[in-house]
Amino acid sequence: ADSPKDKLECSICLELFKVPVTLPCGHNFCKSCISDHWDKQEQVPTGAEKGYRCPQCRRGSEQRPFLEKNVTLCSVVELARDGEARAPGTERCEVAPGELCPQHGHPLELYCEEERRCICCVCTVQQCQWHRRVLLEEERSKKQVGR
Incomplete structure (x- = not known):
């Protein structure tokens, strides 16, 4: 089903x-x-x-x-993401320092605000080139302040 x-x-x-x-x-x-x-x-x-x-x-x-x-589908997916009950510590921007990108094997250093996920330097060039990106630490600080 x-x-x-x-x-x-x-x-x-x-x-x-x-x-x-x-x-x-x-x-x-x-x-x-x-x-x-x-x-x-x-x-x-x-x-x-x-x-x-x-x-x-x-x-x-x-x-x-x-x-x-x-x-339209993008908006619906965002609503689904927002509605997912996430366990503490599983926010998209909360990764362990030095954690590697599952796709490319490079360190996750940036956060793509459009896709709402952590990205590496290769993701930045290949998939998120035109998206707004911030340093992972900056996004992490923003989330912690907002708690």
Whole structure:
């Protein structure tokens, strides 16, 4: 049985959407997940099936679809994130000093305010380049003052 929260999860990374985008077929993915998926598809040897396909329904297109942020879905995901009952110490900005990014293995040093998560230097360049970011310590101090 699917829970409503399952509908807010990317079928590639299985996490709540981070910058959700909607494909022409109507399926949603994290912008970085579908971009990475298609980047890997582009490296498929010649002769193999070409085009950009939805990983869910396999509907494809010859040209890479432009990925526009789904603002409404993004708002719903933020509400779900805000509503999650988090145990003390699991706030998005509360990581142990020196903790590494699970995606890239670099230290988590920044906090992306748009995605509301801790990020490393590689995340900053690849996924959060145009987002507002602050030093992790700055965000941690802000959270502690607000308690």
